[in-house]
Amino acid sequence: MAEPVVEIEVEIQNAEGLHMRPAMQFVDLAGRFASSVTVSNNDVSADAKSIMQMTMLAAGRGSRLRIRAEGADAALAVEALKELAEKILSSSESRPAESKKEG
Amino acid sequence: MEIKKGIAASPGIAICRAMVIDSKNYRIPRRSIMASQRADEVKRVRSAFAAAILELDELEAAKQIEEGKIRDIFAVHSRFLRDKSFRKRITDFIEKELVTAEYAVSVILREIASHFESIDDEYISERVADIYDIERRLLTHLLGKVAEEVEHLREEVVIVAYDLAPTQTASFNKTFVKGFATEKGGRTSHTAIIARSLGIPAVVALGDLMSSVTTQSMVIIDGKRGVVIVDPDEETLEDYQTYARQFLEFEHELDALRDLPSVTKDDVPITLLGNVEFPDEAEYVLRKGGQGIGLYRTEFLYLYGGSEPTEEDHYQAYSEVARIMDGKPIVIRTMDLGADKLPHTTRHPHEANPVLGLRSIRYCLQNLPLFKTQLRAILRASVVGDVRMMLPLITTMQEMRQAKMILRDVMEDLDEYAVPYNAQMPVGIMIETPSSALMAGLLATESDFFSIGTNDLIQYTLAVDRANEHVSSLFSAAEPAILLLLRSVIHDAHKSGIGLSVCGEVASDPEFIMLLLGMGVRVLSMAAPMIPEVKKIIRSVTLEECNQLARKVATMDSQRQIKNILRDAASRILPGTY
Known part of the structure; x- marks a missing residue:
């Protein structure tokens, strides 16, 4: 039974990289979807629902992250995560971002 | 069976199960557990996680924390503790390596910390502090449970520790503490003084001891010879039981001297x-x-x-x-x-x-x-x-x-x-x-x-x-x-x-x-x-015998020679104790 797979790539542009707070927001959001979500940085990949694994990706400025979701809501998940990534990882101002509730 | 030599700090013999006290201020040594204890140690990890999460949630919710950054730190730490793959890494380590919860926590957290340390990006390497913070929080809960156990002991144990602080020994239930063995310390250290005042045996300055003792270990503390034996074999155990009996008899015999x-x-x-x-x-x-x-x-x-x-x-x-x-x-x-x-x-x-x-x-x-x-x-x-x-x-x-x-x-x-x-x-x-x-x-x-x-x-x-x-x-x-x-x-x-x-x-x-x-x-x-x-x-x-001995010693120029003549003289007076 093939589950839908959706994959995209985002670039980290802020100085702090995928720091604790962005990682936390990312993990919180990924956790809302049924799909399994993996994020890879070069050849290292992490479960997007695990803060330990996500922070250990050690994705600094300039890293390209591949976000891959597999499951019924894969498309939704990737779309939401991409939106969050663009918001919190594109500028050096990451503080005010409060993750959006998904419907 | 393992025999460790330290400094004899307080005389007596104790043959007892060990109660091991780790300290978050020192390196947690690798300590093995038996396969049958795996489930217990995993359970200890789970309850330490649960207690730490509860504590962090309270901290996060505390009204006085207006500063968003600090609240974020607590939030991140609590995400870590809720991360099943993080906890699994610790419990897997216990299952696979058969070690204590304390050791697994300290090894895994240190692995993660050193991963961050190795990355050449100041934002990322700063996370090391968070990891150590999480480690300390978990260890505090694990060790706190142990400290409570020592306060409420209901069976006889000997305390095995890196070192003992006055605040620790003060809370021990001393009725059930039958001896001390520590890696650090000397004849005049706190542990030694407490042991002598309680009249229980102690051996200190044993060097690496914590890694050879588990909470299931049987330990013999020979406070006279400065020896600690971990998991003694049958023969040694019997020897020591006899020795301990003789020691007690000798003590009783000595008590008769009190009023002379x-x-x-x-x-x-x-x-x-x-x-x-x-x-x-x-x-x-x-x-x-x-x-x-x-x-x-x-x-x-x-x-x-x-x-x-x-x-x-x-x-x-x-x-x-x-x-x-x-x-x-x-x-x-x-x-x-x-x-x-x-x-x-x-x-x-x-x-x-x-x-x-x-x-x-x-x-x-x-x-x-x-x-x-x-x-x-x-x-x-x-x-x-x-x-x-x-x-x-x-x-x-x-x-x-x-x-x-x-x-x-x-x-x-x-x-x-x-x-x-x-x-x-x-x-x-x-x-x-x-x-x-x-x-x-x-x-x-x-x-x-x-x-x-x-x-x-x-x-x-x-x-x-x-x-x-x-x-x-x-x-x-x-x-x-x-x-x-x-x-x-x-x-x-x-x-x-x-x-x-x-x-x-x-x-x-x-x-x-x-x-x-x-x-x-x-x-x-x-x-x-x-x-x-x-x-x-x-x-x-x-006194004449003593004077003669002192005169003889005064002519000698080597420590060894003097030691030998003193030992000979003492063993003639107290045969059996040497």
Whole structure:
């Protein structure tokens, strides 16, 4: 039974990289979807629902992250995560971002 | 079976299950568990996680935390603790490696930390602090459970630890603690003193011990030989059970000596006094046949509780002992701590060499309010019993004069308020530095008595740190240099007609009793449990035998030779104990 797979790539542009707070927001959001979500940085990949694994990706400025979701809501998940990534990882101002509730 | 050698800190034999106490302040050693304990350790990890999450949620919710950054930190930490893959990494490690929860937590967190450390990006490497914070939080919960267990023990155990702090030993349920074994420490460390005062065996300075002992281990502590045996084999266990029985029988036999006088066979009286740390030990000294207290250490007043002791704290502690001793002499030693040991002094400069630093009388002379508080209390207690005062670590005449001048100041203050005290209270000094030993003749003009503290005297004279395993074998009271100093101090004290006692470890070493008597010592002060055995030796010898031995030793130039002749003499008197 093939589950839908959706994959995209985002670039980290802020100085702090995928720091604790962005990682936390990312993990919180990924956790809302049924799909399994993996994020890879070069050849290292992490479960997007695990803060330990996500922070250990050690994705600094300039890293390209591949976000891959597999499951019924894969498309939704990737779309939401991409939106969050663009918001919190594109500028050096990451503080005010409060993750959006998904419907 | 594993045999570890350390320093014998308190005599006796304990054969018991081990209770291992880790400390989050030191490296957690690798400690194995049995396959059957896996589930228990995993459960401990889970409850530590649960407790830590609860705690973090409370912190995060706390209203006073307005600062978003701090709240974020708690939020991130609690995400980590809720991360199943993180917890699984720890529990998998326990299952696979068969180690304790503490060790698994510390290894996994350190792995993660070193991963962050290795990344060349300052934002990322800063996360290391978060990881260590999470580690400490988890360990606090794991160790807190252990601490609770020790408080509520209901079966006999021996405590195995890296080192023990006064705050820890104070909370132990002492009825069930049958012995101590620690990696650190020396004969004069807190663990050793507590063990001797409780009359339970202790071996300290065992080096790596924590990794060989598990909570399931059977441990033998031989506090006489300084040996700890982990998981003994059948034969060793039987040997020790027999040995422990003999030891107890010997103790009982010695207890019968309590009411017999402490005199040599040729009727020379020898005064036997007790060294105490806590007021309630005074009873114990009397029970063991002690004729007074030759050394009342007062450091406990400064080490317990978070603040400096008040005059009333001091007075209560001293007058209680004075009442218990009921007219028998009590020698109170003034504070003998280094600045580095005082919990309530926040500002003390780092000392590269604390043993040669601002400690003991030196600290007191530089902190007069603290010193005067203690002196006032001692003077007030001097009317409750036969209280005497002793100054530690005196090295020069000037220090001696300065201390006595301060004492006179305090007396004048008391006069002003008409507070009663004994104006003739004897004031003596510890002879524990080569300098004071060499100056003994002059110091005697300002002192009412000397008490020789052999531990420090040996350390300073031979320049040996006995806690340093590489040189500890050089630490010996039988070195001719030490005996030369002792002889000269004894001579000077006698010539000046002032009191002299020995309160160091040598005073209770069966091998040294005859020699000390032969050298002219008539007062010995020691840990209470040692009094009966020393009395037995005294009652088994004539002073003439002791004098002969001392004369023979005086002609010898090697520590080994002296040690051998002392051992031979002692084993003739106490056959069976050697």
